[in-house]
Amino acid sequence: MKTIGISSPAFVFSPGNWTGDDGRVGDKYRQSWNSGAYFRVTWSTTSASPVARLLLDTTQYAGAVSEIPQLTYCIDGRWHADIVCDRDIEIGELTGPGSHQLAVYFQNSEQANRWGTSDQSGHCVLRVTGLAVDDDGEPVAGKRGDKWALMVGDSITEGCGTTGNLDVYSYLVGQSLRMQGYEYCVSACGYSGWLQYGDRPEDVLPYYFVSGSSDGVGGVYDPAKSRWNKIDGAHSLLDSTGRLSGYGGTGQEPSLITINFGTNDFLWGSDMGDMEASITQSLAALRGAAPSAKIFVIIPFGQYVADHLKTAVARYQATNPTDNAVAIIDLGADTAAGLVDDGYYSGLHPNMRGHAVFAAQILGVILGG
Helix, strand or coil: CEEEECEEEEEEECCCEEECCCCCEEEEEEECCCCCCCEEEEEECCCCCEEEEEECCCCCHHCCCCCCCCEEEEECEEEEEECCCCCEECCCCCCCCEEEEEEEEEEEEECCCCCCCCCCCCCCCCCEEEEEEECCCCEECCCCCCEEEEECCCHHHHHCCCCCCHHHHHHHHHHHHHHEEEEEEEEECCCCCCCCEECCCEEEEECEEEECCCHHHEEEEEEEEEECCEECEEHHHHECCCCECCCCCCCCCCEEEEEECCHHHHHCCCCHHHHHHHHHHHHHHHHCCCCCEEEECCCCCCCHHHHHHEEEEEEEHHHHCCCCCCCCCCHHHHHHHHCCCCCCCCCCCCCHHHHHHHHHHHHHHHHHH
Protein backbone atom coordinates (compact mmCIF):
# COMPACT_ATOMS: atom_id res chain seq x y z
CA MET A 1 0.00 0.00 0.00
CA LYS A 2 1.03 3.63 -0.37
CA THR A 3 0.10 6.70 1.62
CA ILE A 4 -1.63 9.87 0.46
CA GLY A 5 -0.14 12.51 2.76
CA ILE A 6 -2.14 15.24 4.44
CA SER A 7 -0.45 17.94 2.35
CA SER A 8 -1.82 16.36 -0.85
CA PRO A 9 -4.47 18.41 -2.71
CA ALA A 10 -6.63 15.29 -2.39
CA PHE A 11 -7.32 16.39 1.19
CA VAL A 12 -9.81 19.21 1.85
CA PHE A 13 -10.04 20.31 5.50
CA SER A 14 -12.75 22.35 7.17
CA PRO A 15 -11.57 25.97 7.47
CA GLY A 16 -10.54 27.47 10.78
CA ASN A 17 -10.35 24.12 12.58
CA TRP A 18 -7.00 22.57 11.76
CA THR A 19 -3.36 23.13 12.64
CA GLY A 20 -0.28 21.19 11.56
CA ASP A 21 3.28 20.35 12.46
CA ASP A 22 4.32 23.67 10.87
CA GLY A 23 1.80 26.24 12.06
CA ARG A 24 -1.37 25.84 10.00
CA VAL A 25 0.35 23.50 7.51
CA GLY A 26 3.14 20.88 7.43
CA ASP A 27 3.72 17.42 5.99
CA LYS A 28 3.39 15.27 9.12
CA TYR A 29 -0.14 15.82 10.43
CA ARG A 30 -3.23 17.99 10.78
CA GLN A 31 -5.07 18.16 14.09
CA SER A 32 -8.22 19.69 15.55
CA TRP A 33 -9.86 19.77 18.96
CA ASN A 34 -13.24 20.84 17.59
CA SER A 35 -16.16 18.43 17.51
CA GLY A 36 -17.67 18.90 14.07
CA ALA A 37 -14.33 19.52 12.31
CA TYR A 38 -14.12 17.52 9.10
CA PHE A 39 -12.01 16.63 6.10
CA ARG A 40 -12.51 14.92 2.75
CA VAL A 41 -9.99 12.94 0.72
CA THR A 42 -10.52 11.71 -2.84
CA TRP A 43 -8.56 9.11 -4.79
CA SER A 44 -8.98 6.67 -7.68
CA THR A 45 -8.02 3.03 -8.08
CA THR A 46 -8.25 0.27 -10.68
CA SER A 47 -8.58 -2.44 -8.03
CA ALA A 48 -11.80 -4.46 -7.98
CA SER A 49 -11.35 -4.98 -4.23
CA PRO A 50 -9.78 -1.75 -2.97
CA VAL A 51 -8.51 -1.23 0.54
CA ALA A 52 -8.03 2.03 2.43
CA ARG A 53 -6.82 2.75 5.95
CA LEU A 54 -7.13 6.07 7.78
CA LEU A 55 -3.88 6.83 9.58
CA LEU A 56 -3.92 8.75 12.86
CA ASP A 57 -1.32 9.76 15.42
CA THR A 58 -2.68 8.73 18.82
CA THR A 59 0.46 9.17 20.91
CA GLN A 60 -0.96 12.29 22.57
CA TYR A 61 -3.67 10.21 24.30
CA ALA A 62 -1.27 8.13 26.43
CA GLY A 63 -1.71 8.95 30.11
CA ALA A 64 -3.62 12.16 29.33
CA VAL A 65 -7.05 11.12 28.01
CA SER A 66 -9.52 8.97 29.93
CA GLU A 67 -11.97 8.66 27.01
CA ILE A 68 -10.57 8.26 23.50
CA PRO A 69 -12.28 10.59 20.99
CA GLN A 70 -14.60 9.18 18.34
CA LEU A 71 -15.15 9.95 14.68
CA THR A 72 -17.75 9.32 12.02
CA TYR A 73 -16.87 8.63 8.41
CA CYS A 74 -18.72 8.36 5.13
CA ILE A 75 -17.23 6.38 2.25
CA ASP A 76 -19.01 6.82 -1.07
CA GLY A 77 -22.31 7.52 0.71
CA ARG A 78 -22.04 4.74 3.32
CA TRP A 79 -21.87 5.98 6.91
CA HIS A 80 -20.02 4.54 9.91
CA ALA A 81 -20.33 6.20 13.33
CA ASP A 82 -18.85 5.80 16.81
CA ILE A 83 -15.40 4.87 15.49
CA VAL A 84 -12.86 5.07 18.31
CA CYS A 85 -9.73 6.92 17.18
CA ASP A 86 -6.89 4.47 16.56
CA ARG A 87 -3.62 4.68 14.69
CA ASP A 88 -4.92 2.54 11.79
CA ILE A 89 -8.63 2.46 10.92
CA GLU A 90 -9.72 0.21 8.06
CA ILE A 91 -12.39 1.84 5.91
CA GLY A 92 -15.33 -0.54 5.54
CA GLU A 93 -17.68 -0.97 2.57
CA LEU A 94 -15.14 0.26 0.05
CA THR A 95 -15.91 -1.51 -3.21
CA GLY A 96 -15.02 -1.45 -6.89
CA PRO A 97 -12.61 0.46 -9.09
CA GLY A 98 -12.93 4.15 -9.90
CA SER A 99 -12.99 7.32 -7.84
CA HIS A 100 -13.74 7.21 -4.11
CA GLN A 101 -14.31 9.92 -1.54
CA LEU A 102 -13.91 9.55 2.20
CA ALA A 103 -15.42 12.22 4.47
CA VAL A 104 -14.38 12.13 8.14
CA TYR A 105 -16.02 14.08 10.97
CA PHE A 106 -14.68 14.57 14.50
CA GLN A 107 -17.75 13.18 16.26
CA ASN A 108 -17.08 13.88 19.94
CA SER A 109 -14.44 13.97 22.64
CA GLU A 110 -13.97 14.31 26.36
CA GLN A 111 -14.50 17.91 27.47
CA ALA A 112 -11.05 18.35 28.94
CA ASN A 113 -7.45 18.92 27.89
CA ARG A 114 -8.28 20.10 24.39
CA TRP A 115 -6.94 23.67 24.11
CA GLY A 116 -3.24 23.28 24.84
CA THR A 117 -0.67 26.00 25.53
CA SER A 118 1.73 28.09 23.51
CA ASP A 119 4.33 25.32 23.63
CA GLN A 120 2.24 22.16 24.01
CA SER A 121 -0.68 20.77 22.04
CA GLY A 122 -3.91 19.74 23.63
CA HIS A 123 -4.17 15.99 24.14
CA CYS A 124 -7.84 15.30 23.44
CA VAL A 125 -7.58 16.01 19.70
CA LEU A 126 -7.98 14.29 16.34
CA ARG A 127 -4.58 14.10 14.62
CA VAL A 128 -4.55 12.82 11.02
CA THR A 129 -1.37 11.73 9.24
CA GLY A 130 -2.66 10.35 5.94
CA LEU A 131 -4.67 7.73 4.08
CA ALA A 132 -3.13 4.44 3.01
CA VAL A 133 -4.52 3.12 -0.29
CA ASP A 134 -3.75 0.39 -2.83
CA ASP A 135 -0.46 0.62 -4.69
CA ASP A 136 -2.31 1.69 -7.83
CA GLY A 137 -4.29 4.36 -5.97
CA GLU A 138 -3.87 7.91 -7.20
CA PRO A 139 -4.87 11.09 -5.35
CA VAL A 140 -7.56 13.22 -6.96
CA ALA A 141 -7.54 16.93 -6.18
CA GLY A 142 -10.52 17.87 -4.03
CA LYS A 143 -12.78 20.86 -4.66
CA ARG A 144 -12.98 23.38 -1.84
CA GLY A 145 -15.97 25.69 -1.41
CA ASP A 146 -15.18 29.29 -2.33
CA LYS A 147 -16.86 30.67 0.83
CA TRP A 148 -16.87 29.60 4.45
CA ALA A 149 -18.94 30.04 7.57
CA LEU A 150 -17.62 30.30 11.13
CA MET A 151 -20.08 28.94 13.72
CA VAL A 152 -19.11 29.70 17.32
CA GLY A 153 -20.85 28.50 20.45
CA ASP A 154 -21.04 26.45 23.61
CA SER A 155 -22.12 22.88 24.40
CA ILE A 156 -25.37 23.28 22.46
CA THR A 157 -23.44 24.18 19.32
CA GLU A 158 -20.90 21.44 20.05
CA GLY A 159 -23.61 18.80 20.32
CA CYS A 160 -23.68 17.81 23.98
CA GLY A 161 -26.87 15.96 24.83
CA THR A 162 -26.98 14.26 21.43
CA THR A 163 -25.01 11.30 20.06
CA GLY A 164 -22.41 13.65 18.59
CA ASN A 165 -21.93 16.70 16.46
CA LEU A 166 -23.74 15.20 13.45
CA ASP A 167 -27.08 15.45 15.30
CA VAL A 168 -26.73 19.13 16.13
CA TYR A 169 -27.99 22.33 14.52
CA SER A 170 -24.49 23.52 13.58
CA TYR A 171 -23.91 20.40 11.47
CA LEU A 172 -27.32 20.71 9.83
CA VAL A 173 -26.79 24.40 9.05
CA GLY A 174 -23.29 23.62 7.79
CA GLN A 175 -24.48 20.86 5.47
CA SER A 176 -27.13 23.15 4.03
CA LEU A 177 -24.52 25.84 3.45
CA ARG A 178 -22.37 23.28 1.64
CA MET A 179 -25.11 23.16 -0.97
CA GLN A 180 -24.66 26.92 -1.32
CA GLY A 181 -20.94 26.61 -2.07
CA TYR A 182 -19.65 27.01 1.49
CA GLU A 183 -17.26 25.09 3.67
CA TYR A 184 -17.87 25.61 7.38
CA CYS A 185 -16.10 25.65 10.73
CA VAL A 186 -17.69 24.63 14.04
CA SER A 187 -15.71 26.21 16.89
CA ALA A 188 -17.69 25.30 19.99
CA CYS A 189 -16.98 24.19 23.51
CA GLY A 190 -19.05 23.09 26.50
CA TYR A 191 -19.31 25.49 29.46
CA SER A 192 -17.95 28.39 27.40
CA GLY A 193 -19.35 31.87 26.92
CA TRP A 194 -18.52 35.46 26.15
CA LEU A 195 -16.73 35.62 29.52
CA GLN A 196 -16.72 31.97 30.62
CA TYR A 197 -13.96 29.41 30.18
CA GLY A 198 -14.82 26.25 28.30
CA ASP A 199 -14.43 22.68 29.54
CA ARG A 200 -13.82 21.62 33.12
CA PRO A 201 -11.41 22.24 34.69
CA GLU A 202 -11.00 25.59 32.94
CA ASP A 203 -9.26 24.91 29.66
CA VAL A 204 -10.59 26.70 26.57
CA LEU A 205 -10.45 30.50 26.81
CA PRO A 206 -13.52 32.77 27.01
CA TYR A 207 -14.55 34.24 23.68
CA TYR A 208 -13.76 37.92 24.32
CA PHE A 209 -12.82 38.77 27.89
CA VAL A 210 -13.65 42.26 29.15
CA SER A 211 -13.67 43.40 32.79
CA GLY A 212 -14.34 46.63 34.63
CA SER A 213 -16.99 48.06 32.29
CA SER A 214 -19.59 50.57 33.36
CA ASP A 215 -23.11 49.45 32.46
CA GLY A 216 -21.80 47.64 29.39
CA VAL A 217 -19.53 50.46 28.21
CA GLY A 218 -15.74 50.53 28.31
CA GLY A 219 -13.78 48.10 30.37
CA VAL A 220 -10.46 46.42 29.73
CA TYR A 221 -10.06 43.77 27.05
CA ASP A 222 -7.68 40.93 27.97
CA PRO A 223 -6.24 39.26 24.84
CA ALA A 224 -4.56 36.56 26.93
CA LYS A 225 -8.00 35.39 28.12
CA SER A 226 -9.76 35.59 24.74
CA ARG A 227 -10.07 33.07 21.91
CA TRP A 228 -11.99 34.95 19.21
CA ASN A 229 -8.79 35.23 17.16
CA LYS A 230 -7.24 31.85 18.04
CA ILE A 231 -7.63 28.25 16.86
CA ASP A 232 -6.06 26.78 19.99
CA GLY A 233 -3.50 27.67 22.63
CA ALA A 234 -0.64 27.80 20.13
CA HIS A 235 -2.14 28.99 16.83
CA SER A 236 -3.75 32.21 15.63
CA LEU A 237 -6.90 32.28 13.52
CA LEU A 238 -5.62 35.47 11.88
CA ASP A 239 -3.48 35.89 8.78
CA SER A 240 -0.42 38.13 8.50
CA THR A 241 -2.65 41.19 7.97
CA GLY A 242 -4.87 40.60 11.02
CA ARG A 243 -7.82 39.10 9.14
CA LEU A 244 -9.63 35.88 10.06
CA SER A 245 -8.27 33.15 7.81
CA GLY A 246 -9.69 29.76 6.90
CA TYR A 247 -6.34 28.14 6.15
CA GLY A 248 -3.69 30.64 7.20
CA GLY A 249 -3.30 32.59 3.97
CA THR A 250 -4.50 36.08 3.11
CA GLY A 251 -7.82 36.69 1.40
CA GLN A 252 -9.46 33.79 3.28
CA GLU A 253 -11.93 35.65 5.52
CA PRO A 254 -15.27 34.02 6.36
CA SER A 255 -18.39 35.18 4.54
CA LEU A 256 -20.66 34.30 7.47
CA ILE A 257 -20.25 34.22 11.25
CA THR A 258 -22.79 32.97 13.80
CA ILE A 259 -22.26 33.22 17.56
CA ASN A 260 -24.40 31.39 20.10
CA PHE A 261 -23.23 32.36 23.60
CA GLY A 262 -24.93 33.57 26.75
CA THR A 263 -26.34 30.42 28.35
CA ASN A 264 -23.22 29.75 30.42
CA ASP A 265 -22.72 33.42 31.17
CA PHE A 266 -26.12 33.25 32.86
CA LEU A 267 -25.63 29.88 34.52
CA TRP A 268 -22.15 30.66 35.85
CA GLY A 269 -22.77 34.24 36.93
CA SER A 270 -20.92 36.47 34.48
CA ASP A 271 -21.15 40.19 35.13
CA MET A 272 -23.86 41.33 32.73
CA GLY A 273 -22.29 44.74 32.10
CA ASP A 274 -18.97 43.14 31.19
CA MET A 275 -20.80 40.64 29.00
CA GLU A 276 -22.50 43.46 27.09
CA ALA A 277 -19.13 45.18 26.65
CA SER A 278 -17.68 41.88 25.43
CA ILE A 279 -20.38 41.52 22.80
CA THR A 280 -20.14 45.09 21.53
CA GLN A 281 -16.35 45.07 21.41
CA SER A 282 -16.07 41.60 19.89
CA LEU A 283 -18.42 42.61 17.07
CA ALA A 284 -16.12 45.54 16.32
CA ALA A 285 -13.09 43.24 16.39
CA LEU A 286 -14.78 40.71 14.12
CA ARG A 287 -15.79 43.43 11.69
CA GLY A 288 -12.18 44.57 11.49
CA ALA A 289 -11.01 41.00 10.90
CA ALA A 290 -13.77 40.03 8.45
CA PRO A 291 -14.96 43.25 6.77
CA SER A 292 -17.46 41.63 4.41
CA ALA A 293 -18.90 38.89 6.63
CA LYS A 294 -22.52 38.71 7.67
CA ILE A 295 -22.52 38.36 11.46
CA PHE A 296 -25.47 36.87 13.32
CA VAL A 297 -25.71 36.87 17.12
CA ILE A 298 -28.03 34.01 18.08
CA ILE A 299 -30.14 34.53 21.18
CA PRO A 300 -29.71 31.37 23.30
CA PHE A 301 -32.56 28.99 22.55
CA GLY A 302 -33.60 29.09 26.22
CA GLN A 303 -33.75 32.93 26.05
CA TYR A 304 -30.99 33.32 28.63
CA VAL A 305 -29.73 36.94 28.91
CA ALA A 306 -31.74 37.80 25.79
CA ASP A 307 -32.31 41.43 26.79
CA HIS A 308 -28.61 41.97 27.48
CA LEU A 309 -27.61 40.52 24.11
CA LYS A 310 -30.12 42.70 22.32
CA THR A 311 -28.92 45.78 24.21
CA ALA A 312 -25.29 45.06 23.32
CA VAL A 313 -26.00 44.47 19.62
CA ALA A 314 -28.13 47.62 19.48
CA ARG A 315 -25.27 49.56 21.07
CA TYR A 316 -22.89 48.30 18.39
CA GLN A 317 -25.37 49.17 15.64
CA ALA A 318 -25.87 52.67 17.01
CA THR A 319 -22.11 53.23 17.03
CA ASN A 320 -21.70 51.70 13.56
CA PRO A 321 -24.81 52.83 11.65
CA THR A 322 -23.39 51.93 8.23
CA ASP A 323 -22.79 48.30 9.18
CA ASN A 324 -25.94 46.60 7.94
CA ALA A 325 -24.44 43.10 8.09
CA VAL A 326 -24.80 42.53 11.85
CA ALA A 327 -28.11 41.13 13.06
CA ILE A 328 -29.79 39.01 15.72
CA ILE A 329 -31.42 35.61 15.27
CA ASP A 330 -34.08 35.16 17.93
CA LEU A 331 -36.20 32.00 17.83
CA GLY A 332 -38.43 33.43 20.54
CA ALA A 333 -40.14 32.61 23.80
CA ASP A 334 -42.15 29.72 22.36
CA THR A 335 -38.90 27.90 21.57
CA ALA A 336 -37.72 28.43 25.13
CA ALA A 337 -41.03 27.09 26.45
CA GLY A 338 -40.39 23.84 24.59
CA LEU A 339 -37.00 23.49 26.28
CA VAL A 340 -38.24 22.91 29.80
CA ASP A 341 -37.08 19.65 31.41
CA ASP A 342 -38.42 16.76 29.33
CA GLY A 343 -40.15 19.26 27.04
CA TYR A 344 -40.85 18.76 23.35
CA TYR A 345 -37.34 19.96 22.50
CA SER A 346 -35.85 18.33 25.65
CA GLY A 347 -34.20 20.59 28.26
CA LEU A 348 -31.09 22.75 28.44
CA HIS A 349 -29.52 20.68 25.65
CA PRO A 350 -32.00 20.19 22.82
CA ASN A 351 -32.84 16.75 21.51
CA MET A 352 -32.44 15.85 17.83
CA ARG A 353 -35.96 17.14 17.09
CA GLY A 354 -35.07 20.48 18.61
CA HIS A 355 -31.81 20.77 16.73
CA ALA A 356 -33.53 19.97 13.43
CA VAL A 357 -36.24 22.59 13.97
CA PHE A 358 -33.78 25.24 15.16
CA ALA A 359 -31.47 24.59 12.21
CA ALA A 360 -34.33 25.10 9.76
CA GLN A 361 -35.34 28.35 11.43
CA ILE A 362 -31.79 29.68 11.61
CA LEU A 363 -31.24 28.87 7.93
CA GLY A 364 -34.42 30.71 7.06
CA VAL A 365 -32.92 33.87 8.53
CA ILE A 366 -29.42 33.38 7.13
CA LEU A 367 -30.44 32.56 3.58
CA GLY A 368 -33.30 35.03 3.57
CA GLY A 369 -31.13 37.94 4.64
